[in-house]
Amino acid sequence: MSSTRKANSMGIHQHANPAADAADDVLLRVKDLEVEFNTSKGVATAVNGMNLEVKRGQALGILGESGSGKSVTARAIMGILDMPPAHIPRGEILLEGEDLLTVTPRRHRQLVGSRVTMVFQDALTALNPVHPVGRQIGELYRVHRGYSRRDAKAAAIKMMDKVRIPAAAKRVNDYPHQFSGGMRQRIVIAMALALDPVLLIADEPTTALDVTVQAQILELLKEQQEERNMGLILITHDISVVREVTDQVAVMYAGRVVEHGPTAEVLSRPGHPYSRGLAASIAGEELKGRRLPAILGTPPDLLHLPAGCSFANRCAFASEACAASVPALELIDEARHSACFHTSEVLAHANA
Amino acid sequence: MSQNTETTPGTAPATDPLAPTNPITVPSGIRPPAGPPAPAASFRRKPAKKVNRGPVWLKPRFLVSGTIVALMLLMAAFPQLFAGFGSDPTANCDIMNTNQAPSPEHIFGMDIQGCDYYTNVIYGARASILVGIVVTAISFVISALLGSLAGYFGGWVDTLISRACDMAFGLPFILAAIVVLQLFSERTVWTVIFALALFSWPGGVRFMRSSVMEVRNREYVQASRLLGAGNGRIIAKHIIPNSLTPLLVLQTLGIGGVISAEAGLTFIGIGLTPPSVSWGLQLAAAREYISAAPHLLIFPAIFLTITVLGFVLFGEAMRDEFDPKGK
Amino acid sequence: MPTPSTSTQTLPGTANYPACTPLMEMRDVKQHYAVHRHLPIGPRKFVKALHGVDLSVHAGETLGVIGESGCGKSTLARVMAGLEKPTQGQVFFRGEDINTLRGDEKKEMRRNIQLIFQDPYSSLNPRMTVEQLVSEPYEIHPEVAPKAGRKAKIKELLELVGLNPNHSDRYPHNFSGGQQQRIGIARGIALNPKMLICDEPVSALDVSVRAQVVNLLDDLQKELGLSYLFIAHDLQIVRHISDRVATMYLGRVVELGTYSDVYDSTAQPYTRALMSAAPELRRNDGNDREKIILQGDPPSPIDPPAGCRFHTRCPMAQAICATREPELIAVGDSHEARCHFAKDLAAEFVQRAGA
Structure with missing residues (x-):
């Protein structure tokens, strides 16, 4: 592993202080981003208070299922959402300190497509x-x-x-x-x-490819990211891909980041019940002949998101507090954030 | 497993909820058992900019065109509702009043025979609408039938039907209709319907054929075949229901065209003949008096235009609603 | 070694399969599709989707099939289900060639072999309610469930696959992907088939729902004594559900064995490369596989390479590989691999395990 990556994975995560961006080498900071879609059935909340940051030389994976808002976030960053039906009621997308949502169209063209670029699923x-x-x-x-x-x-x-x-x-x-x-x-x-972008966003870059070709492309992305000391956002639904390429991972569910931290730690010792469910549903050899630990139920309807935690109705740890309010993304150990009222219990289960 | 489990609420299992379990308990896919029911109301939703996303029938275009279509259908079925009960387009005529301009008693004026023109125009709707609807219906049935056969079975059935289509396509529609109509000396609504229907189906057949070919390869058709379903069942249960709506929309779009074709043929003298009452005939008769009595031209023309426009808009509104791409 | 006598028993994932007649068997099946020519002259070309496949599935067993797109695994499913007639070779169900059956025998065969599709939504007629969808099998085969008891039967079936019977008047688009797949499974098992062919049944589903569907298939197998042909590209799921596993490459089976043969003592370089592409498989098995990154893309099935089809990408290819195509070589009791060096490769793992 290169020394830059080591340094970055040790860097402390901070969320609130834009002034520190320059010193901190933060390339991209997404703050409280919301994206809504007007549909024939009502307003769908695709991104619902998203917070994210990527530092120079960091490979961040965004892991989530369809409808979790991961691709919409990428499109919002790139400014390629169709508006309407989409609109962004609030939030900031700061690329090296400049808010992409408020810069002039001219400046936007200078930044997007050269400072930050994107690779799509379908080449x-x-x-x-x-x-x-x-x-x-x-x-x-x-x-x-x-x-x-x-x-x-x-x-x-x-x-x-x-x-x-x-x-x-x-x-x-x-x-x-x-x-x-x-x-x-x-x-x-x-x-x-x-x-020579400072940040590359890859949206499911290997989903359409064969497994053996996927391995080649992932290796190329990783190699280029390290060589250029570039920021990389890798959006995927595939835990293997995240594990293969990224240092940091943000797990998304129903338009929010529910857990964010070093990839190895999040996947091996998840602090949020959803990431725990995802990591556990990988069919390990030890589960042969037994039931796979499944997350019950289905993701929530984006048209009618619950008032509290969106995962509460599928969560084994859920309590009344979860139905009442949305848990904030909070620091749970030195480099990890989780948005759950019961993180300590989840971690305790993992240790047991 | 963990001392923290006591603090979890009653709904949570006592053991690790994600630990592998062996007993066969099929998880409920509809409603997960764990967790409190989530309140439906969202607490923080700012109302997004209101976009008109109501039901279809409340969209302006659908509303306007639908009203026109409904009015015209009503007019064709029950002209008495509009012209007054006991009215008759050929009664109460007074040749002395020939070509009289609109007046309070006769708001559309009088025609050449001195008959009330309003009554005549109202009664003229029947021919136009009847031709439009019946020709479209015939073409719809032929298209659905031949298109399904060609699309589903392929092979020589397809070749036969497709070549027949190509040949029918080769004839210019109006020209072919003229030739057929010339064979009859007195032409009623049904003669015109026959002539128009004879050449109106090839487009529909081709359309149906391609949509059936698409549906035929869908996985649910394969699934049905795997269950042992025969061709009849597959066509009736799977192919037709899934390929008929687009054809219906296409045909609705065509009604306006058929109506104007009828008026056009009648206008140039090879469509309907008197004693039929139709807008085309009225327009043809008005031709000679265009400067002396412009009202003879204006009123049927307005009705014809509005009707054709109404049906075309209605067809477009239907297409926008049922077009799979719009969904 | 005890052999299951009835088809409803579950066969353990051991190597006792050659003892009993297979439930389904493919013998030297080839499926070639003509390629559309741009000009009416020149030689006809064919996509060789399947090129001499021999496979068997035993009662109560799950045979997993892995491989990349274009390797022929979907064609395999369609040919085995009888949706397509193979260009050459036979498909046997209980010893009878399914493509020669007529009349009642054919109907009986149809009842017994069912297919679960990859995309649950497109496999359900959007204009039919769940009840109509699930009752279609009974309308075609009224002898299975007479009209009188059909409602109760459908309710039972929906409960079995974990759907709320009260939702049976809804249309497929009202359900999530996982639930749609449950509807497809309910339709597939309605006629009590013996053989269920699952063509990537979880690939289109969200990660969090995949496990639910895999568990459901597992439960159904135990309850109903089904046999599965389970095609997937998720290697972990295939290992989880399969008794035996076959790897396919360019229309050929290149490795076949029990799941532990194929996953733990992989004797074919292509299977090794596949395994190494999944980080979980690299790390979890204690063997610490090295990461093999193949060069290039899979060759076109229209012009497969001469000799061993994998030699153009194989990291250990020798001169012989370009000229002679290897047979499936037995490298263990139940383990075969199509590689000239299969025995050496298998020995490597034995050594490592011993060390």
Whole structure:
């Protein structure tokens, strides 16, 4: 492990102090973000008071199921939510201290797409089918850096080499459909990294890929993140992916972060009943022939979120307090936050 | 396991709730047993900007077009409701009053024969609406039938039906209708319906065929086949219910077109013939008096336009509602 | 060694399967699909989705199938369920070729082999209520449940899969993914089948609901004596539920054995690479597997590589691999692997376990 990552995983998590951002090397801070969608049946709360921060050189996993708000958060950060039907009633998204929700559109264009970039799940739709991949990568240099055509092409080849596309110089004029799924995802990553972003958001980057190809892409992402000392947000529903790549993990449920801390600790000694349920539902060998520990019930309806903790109706630890109010994300040990009234009991169970 | 368990409320199990258990207790998928019922009211929801998301029938377009369509249908079925009971478009005519301009007694004026034009225009709705609805209904039935057969069975059935469609498509619709109508010297509503229906189905068949082909490959159709269901059952229970709505919407959109086709054919003299009463005939008759008696042209034209517009808007409102992409 | 005499008993995950006739068997099954040609000239090309597959599933047993997309596992499910007729080879149910059955015998076979689909929503007719969906099997096979007792039967069935019978007048879209899959399972088991083919039954479900459905399948197997062909790409779930496991690569079975054979003494390089892609499998088994990252993507099933199909990506490929395709080599009592070096690979684990 590189020394930078070690340093960061030891850094203390703070939530409230924006002034400290510069000193703390915080790249992105999401504060009390809310995103709502107007639907034909009413207002769905997709993100409901989200708090998050990513530091330089840190790989943060956002783990959650469909409807947990993880992708909506990413889209809100990138400013690519369709508004309407979505709208952001409150919250701040601070990229190196600048609030992306209030900056001018001009400034937004300067920041998003070059300082912070995104990789999507489906590489084929992220690439324009009628242009050669080399031109699509080179376009970024031409627009943002004013490169000449020739320089842009050279830079594109260099970038394709970086993401280990074999015979990059030969394939620079090929079209997206001439590449396999894994190679296409590499090209998308090359485009995302071309302008040396400080933060890369990868939304389910390997979900559409085969297991063995997934391993290659994850390795590439991790390697690039470490080499560039870049911030990485990896959004996924897959615990294995989080475990493989990230130092920190934020577990999301019903539009909120319910637990946030070092990946290894959160997954091995979860402090929130939901992350505990997720970690436990991995079918370990010792469970062979027995029932899998399942989380009962189903996620809440985003149109009618309960007043209290959203997980209370599925939670074995739930008490009256859980139905009455929403537990805040609180520090539970030196580097970990959990939003649960019963964290100590959950941890005690884990120790037992 | 842990001393902390005592502090958990009664609903929580005494042992580790996530510990693997062996007994077969199928967890309830509908309502999890643990945990207090969550109150439905949310405590902190600011009302979002109110967007008009009410039921379909309250959307303005649906409301307006639906009202027009309902009025026109009513007018076609019971013209007496609008023209007065005991009214008759050919009664009480006085040739002396020919082409009289609108007046308080005769708000639409009088026609060439000196008959009340308002009554005539009202009675004219019947032909237009009847042609529109019946032609569409016939085309709908043919499309549903042939389209299902072609789409479901494929192979030579499909080839046969598709080629027939192509041939029917090859003939220009209006031209073909003219040729057929020329065969009859006196043409009633039913003659016109026959001529229009004869060439109106190929589009519907193609549409139905493609939507059936899509539904045929859905997994629930495969599931039914795996249960041993025969073709008849699969078509009736799975294919038709899931592919008919789009066709219905398409056909609704076509009603307006059929109505204007009837008026057009009648106007150029090869549609309905007197003694039928129709907007097309009235427009044709008004042609000659366009400067002397413009009201003869204006009133049927307004009715025709509103009717066609009403049906087209109604079809579009239906499409927006049932279009799977809009959901 | 005792052999289960009736089909309703659960077969333990041991190696006693060759002793009894399999419930279902595939013999040298090939399934080739013609590729659409852009020009009417030139040689016809075929996607070789299955290329000589021999597999058997015994009464009460769960056979897990793992592999990447394009390896043919979904085709395997469809051919085994009788939805597709194989290009070559036979599929036997209780010793009879399912593709030659007619009339009552075919109906009987249909009752006994059912399929659970990956996407629960698209496998349910959106215009039918839960009750209509679950009663369809009985309408087709009225002899199983006469009309009089059908309501009670449906209620019982819904309770069995963990659904509230009071919700039987609702439509599929009113349910969550996990509940929809329960509806699909209820329909699948309505006719008391012997064989349930599960084609990625939990892949489309949220992580937190997967375990529920896996437990349900487990319970149903114990209660109803079902046999499963369980296809999934979640390796842990396959290990959890399976008695035996088959790995597929490009239309071929490349490793077959009990779950512990395949997971703990993996004797095929491709299976090893698959296993190593899951961090939980790398860390939890005490063997501390090394992480193998394969190069490149799986080759196209239209033009599979000559020789061993895996040799283009195999980290241990030798010259022989490019020229000769290995047979399935027995490396243990119940354990076969398609690799020229399978015996060496199997020995490695024995050594490690002994050390």
